[in-house]
Amino acid sequence: MAVTTERVGLDFNLSEEQMAVQQAARDFAQSVLLPGVIERDTEQKFDKDLLRQLGEMGFMGMMVSPEYGGGGMDTVCYAIAIEEISKVDASASVIMSVNNSLVCWGLEAFGNEAQKQKYLTRLATGEIIGAFCLSEPEAGSDATSQHTTAEDKGDYYLLNGTKNWITSGNTASVCLVMAQTDSGKGHRGINCLIVEKGTEGFSVGRKEDKMGIRASDTHSLMFSDVRVPKENRIGPDGFGFKFAMGTLNGGRIGIAAQALGIAAGAYELALHYALERKTFGSPIFEHQAIQFKLAEMATRIEAARLLVYKAASEKDQGKDYVKSAAMAKLYASDVAMWVTTEAVQIHGGYGYVREYHVERLMRDAKITQIYEGTSEIQKLVIARELLK
Template sequence: MAVSSIEGLNFNLTEEHLAVKEAAREFAQTELLPTAIERDTHSKFPKEEVKKMGELGFLGMMVSPEYGGGGMDTVSYVLAMEEISKVDASASVVMSVNNSLVCWGLETFGTEEQKQKYLTRLASGEIIGSFCLSEPEAGSDATSQRTTAFDKGDHYLLNGTKNWITNGGTSSVSLVVAQTNVELKHKGINCLIVEKGWDGFVVGKKEDKMGIRSSDTHSLMFTDVKVPKENRIGEDGFGFKFAMTTLNGGRIGIAAQALGIAAGAYELALKYSKERKAFGKSISEHQAIQFKLAEMATKIEAARLLVYKAARLKDEHKDFVQAAAMAKLFASEVAMWATTEAVQIHGGYGYVKEYHVERLMRDAKITQIYEGTSEIQKLVIAREMLK
């Protein structure tokens, strides 16, 4: 059975943790907040802001300093994710994909040559990466890969389409999961490192999304793209295991994003409730509003502990699969609920862009969908329980 106890886990934050948290909060408030509404409205990618994130070390936080990263633990990463997500989930998802899926996957399973060639530039923020698993007919059922990578001796010939790819239009490096041997099913899948600009690699249109609108989401098309054999991650047939293992860690990042969205909405609602007057007093003095705020604070704190637990287990090299799925499931549900409550507390003002909470509500929904839907998280939790 998977680890389910919190015995022995230390949730106290170190001075380094608190410094990371404060640095992320300051960056979010000074660099992201002023342009968040405009970028959301026009679906504008935060190019300059992401560049600064790289300069501050937020795009390779857990990567070893040997490869240009910060060498930090997962707890530091989720603290930074929470603070940035309080303000702008579009920016934090760029950070999440680059850290959790691309950099972690390459450092953990890549060859030394792959790390030197790609990881160092990704960790520093010189370039950003994307993780390509979903397809038009392969979302939750990740085994049904239609993208193919046939072995041609010294290279693979890559063909197919990937959907809903975060950083799809701006990434320089894509980790592409593809079927090499159909007869072997999921054991015949590989993951290949593909560079933007290679012949046959086309970036499709940018998706017009409900939320996280300034993040960069595209379809990617591959037509007879030649991928050198040395760009395969792991042994032949390792691709599906690579994807699932990487996503297990990625869920912690998205759980932290959901937590941040919820916490950001709560902070705005609390502040507004103290300023807004109704029936001769601040609405925070009305029991109906107090009950909403109390329930928001309680559920957010519960989500925070689940996220911290998953991060601690990962840092201690313990089984964190169930904990990560629980954290993502609960935090995403809290994010959707808390942002809706924040809009309600704001009343009519909550329905207009100026007050930010309507954007947070739209952003919250995706946390119940990407990197494994809530339904998939329940399956993962049940599977781990029944081991």
């Protein structure tokens, strides 16, 4: 048997471009997003000027080809940026995530040239933002149970139904809406339609009063006899469910990166506090109980980061990244919930008040275990992939 001495190494170093993106996102988060983050959370409002600045920084269409106004960056760059933004403001990062992972990526991957020219170029630059509309009152984890209908009328669809929990529901100018055209075909009868805000019959429901990510607007959207031109359908007839699942696979990387950032942000605050806060004449960091907490936090965060970057790298290499993305989201979201809770504990009473930020990060962390596929759904995805 021939034995080779050549070793295949794993490079854990970021490229110059990735480090530049990391620094730019970190600087933007600290200098622009941090000053008003508590007020935005309290008032449940995200400043439109901040959306404009996110677009100007290139954060709204990072993976989109420069041909359509995007940054042409890899998925690892995107995950790094989401992580840095999420350390400070998870509301900003979820707006970024939906626009990048679900809307822009989906349009570029599956849309036709006319759709890209009309919508993608403006979405990628942040001139407008998009919303992804899959969830319904009776279709959350069971995405096949679409009650929103798109009746084929020849040269247009007549859209009727309600979508729930839509991120950027009121802010978005363009919505990608999944709807059932032929119920007899089950999920193969679902289509994805591009619906513009302001179309007759399209209305926005009340803003949800959420526990976390409060500055991002989340609404129900209602469609009553909305006429959608046939040219606004993405892909062939019946492609909608495959479109939704394909985009969500990539979207999980964004949410995993968000969870990672929330955890890392809470850890950094806890470490700083432990070095500054004194009890019995010494910084609390010198107490072994605190050291153990911080050591465990740092270890779990590093493990989550490797999972996130692995999934992003596999996507960039054109590999099947479904399992890796599900694992990254499952683990990183659990880490975010655990680390933020421990960060509050390390802060003691101060952790329970808003000005120290960690209570907000704990509230923000919970949603990462729920949206774009609950933790239970991720386990089902992983189990299914194990059999391949």
